Amino acid sequence: MNVFNMLIPMTIEGLRITIGVFLATLVISIPLSIIVAKLRMSKNKIIAKITGIYIYIMRGTPLLLQLMFIFFGFHYIPLIGFAFGRYQAIIIAFVLNYTAYLAEIFRGGIGSIDIGQFEACQVLSLSKRFTFMKVILPQVVKNVMPSIGNEVITLVKDTSLVYILGVADILKAAKSVSNTYSTFIPYIFVGIVYLLITAILTKLLDNFESKFSYYR
Amino acid sequence: MKIFNKRSFKLLLLMTIIASLLSGCSSEVGTSSGQSPECVEKDTYIVGLDDTFAPMGFRDDNGNLVGFDIDLANEVAKRWGITFKFQPIDWSMKETELNTGNIDFIWNGYTITEERKEKVNFSEPYLEYSQLLVTLANSEFNSIEDMAGKVVSTQGESSAVDAAYAQPGLVESFKNGELVEFPTYNEVFNDLEAGRSDIVIADEVLARYYMKNKGEEKYKILEENLGLEEFGVGVRKEDPELLERLNNTLKDIKEDGTYDEIYSKWFSAN
Numbered sequence: 001m002n003v004f005n006m007l008i009p010m011t012i013e014g015l016r017i018t019i020g021v022f023l024a025t026l027v028i029s030i031p032l033s034i035i036v037a038k039l040r041m042s043k044n045k046i047i048a049k050i051t052g053i054y055i056y057i058m059r060g061t062p063l064l065l066q067l068m069f070i071f072f073g074f075h076y077i078p079l080i081g082f083a084f085g086r087y088q089a090i091i092i093a094f095v096l097n098y099t100a101y102l103a104e105i106f107r108g109g110i111g112s113i114d115i116g117q118f119e120a121c122q123v124l125s126l127s128k129r130f131t132f133m134k135v136i137l138p139q140v141v142k143n144v145m146p147s148i149g150n151e152v153i154t155l156v157k158d159t160s161l162v163y164i165l166g167v168a169d170i171l172k173a174a175k176s177v178s179n180t181y182s183t184f185i186p187y188i189f190v191g192i193v194y195l196l197i198t199a200i201l202t203k204l205l206d207n208f209e210s211k212f213s214y215y216r
Numbered sequence: 217m218k219i220f221n222k223r224s225f226k227l228l229l230l231m232t233i234i235a236s237l238l239s240g241c242s243s244e245v246g247t248s249s250g251q252s253p254e255c256v257e258k259d260t261y262i263v264g265l266d267d268t269f270a271p272m273g274f275r276d277d278n279g280n281l282v283g284f285d286i287d288l289a290n291e292v293a294k295r296w297g298i299t300f301k302f303q304p305i306d307w308s309m310k311e312t313e314l315n316t317g318n319i320d321f322i323w324n325g326y327t328i329t330e331e332r333k334e335k336v337n338f339s340e341p342y343l344e345y346s347q348l349l350v351t352l353a354n355s356e357f358n359s360i361e362d363m364a365g366k367v368v369s370t371q372g373e374s375s376a377v378d379a380a381y382a383q384p385g386l387v388e389s390f391k392n393g394e395l396v397e398f399p400t401y402n403e404v405f406n407d408l409e410a411g412r413s414d415i416v417i418a419d420e421v422l423a424r425y426y427m428k429n430k431g432e433e434k435y436k437i438l439e440e441n442l443g444l445e446e447f448g449v450g451v452r453k454e455d456p457e458l459l460e461r462l463n464n465t466l467k468d469i470k471e472d473g474t475y476d477e478i479y480s481k482w483f484s485a486n
Contacts, residue, residue, distance in 0.1 A: 006277045013279065072309070075316040083316065166264075166305035166313070176275045179268040179402050182429040 014170035021159045025094040033102030058100030067093045105147045109140035142212040149205040264319030266307040272325035284482040322450030327375030341446035345420040347379040349438040364389040366414035372397030376417040379442040
């Protein structure tokens with residue numbers, strides 16, 4: 001069928017964007033969010049406050065608006081004098097947004113660890129870094145995995161927001177084909193593609209979780 | 217705060233590197249700031265378009281950009297001895313894309329309106345068309361008066377919206393006093409077929425294309441329409457020389473018959 005001759009190559013093109021944005025965002029924002037979580041919990045009031053404001057802004061405004069602001073809005077701020085490229089703007093907006101959400105999840109995870117463990121490590125005279133990286137963090141990761149999984153799957157679908165900057169992801173590909181042929185089939189097709197991606201991710205996340213559930 | 221020592225610093229450094237790599241390989245667009253007048257004769261210009269707007273600019277079976285506007289733009293570029301870069305944009309962002317310098321032309325069935333003239337400079341019009349009123353073939357609606365109390369829909373952010381509001385009291389007479397706006401004409405026509413919309417307001421060029429695709433016998437075009445309109449190319453207000461150059465070339469293309477060749481390739485004779 002004609003529609004698929006056009007749809008499949010364009011979907012593959014679109015997949016490069018969808019998966020590219022997805023991976024780049026995850027790879028950058030997960031480590032970053034652990035740092036932000038620690039900053040948010042910092043004893044230094046000013047640092048904690050600033051991080052809090054950052055999280056408030058990122059969670060309090062739509063990602064679509066953040067994309068528009070970073071790409072178009074910077075131009076209107078005097079004295080900055082440079083503009084981000086389309087792909088730069090996308091990665092920056094997605095990383096900033098997802099880091100805020102993930103940081104709150106990690107903060108919850110770190111907070112859930114019994115204070116006694118920190119004390120025990122102190123008694124054993126383990127360094128603060130060793131305590132965090134080798135004792136606390138592995139337990140945190142284990143606890144926050146279901147919530148992180150939620151965000152990961154939401155991220156797959158949020159990648160479709162890149163349309164506002166004229167970048168063609170798989171949803172945009174479907175829209176193009178749909179308009180050329182005046183048919184609804186492409187939308188059903190990308191719906192299935194999204195489901196497939198989510199199925200693969202769910203499986204990966206399950207494997208990861210069961211790897212961490214060594215005490216059960 | 218002790219956690220932020222050498223190792224996390226290294227991590228931060230690594231991420232900065234990744235970030236800069238990502239930005240390095242993707243900065244090919246977005247830097248065409250045509251703000252300075254001395255760059256009138258650049259070796260490339262960026263044409264912003266909605267690549268889902270058949271038959272003016274859209275994707276063919278192989279995903280290539282085709283359409284009346286694409287052919288016309290390429291003809292202009294050929295005469296300037298350069299090639300244009302085509303950048304798909306979101307149509308609702310078109311003036312913002314232009315005025316932030318991300319694109320140099322809005323060239324994609326861009327209707328000339330008074331409101332838009334305040335934001336951009338328009339070239340001389342290169343195509344005329346009317347805003348049609350379309351309904352299903354078996355419907356009993358025949359005139360603009362019949363639209364009172366009916367569900368009327370069209371594409372949002374389009375000149376059809378402006379045309380509807382330009383008629384005093386027209387939109388207020390629709391059901392709920394509103395015009396239903398969809399992101400694209402595809403949804404508009406789907407809604408008409410589903411029986412939710414009674415009448416559709418559509419650009420002639422698009423309407424004829426969609427009706428051809430979906431089966432012309434299913435629709436009826438009302439004899440009355442909402443008036444004649446014109447397509448023009450949008451150019452930044454800061455680029456008057458570019459506009460003049462474009463107008464001269466468009467005039468040449470019309471005069472030597474190339475325009476008619478392109479026209480007959482995309483539109484039927486009527």
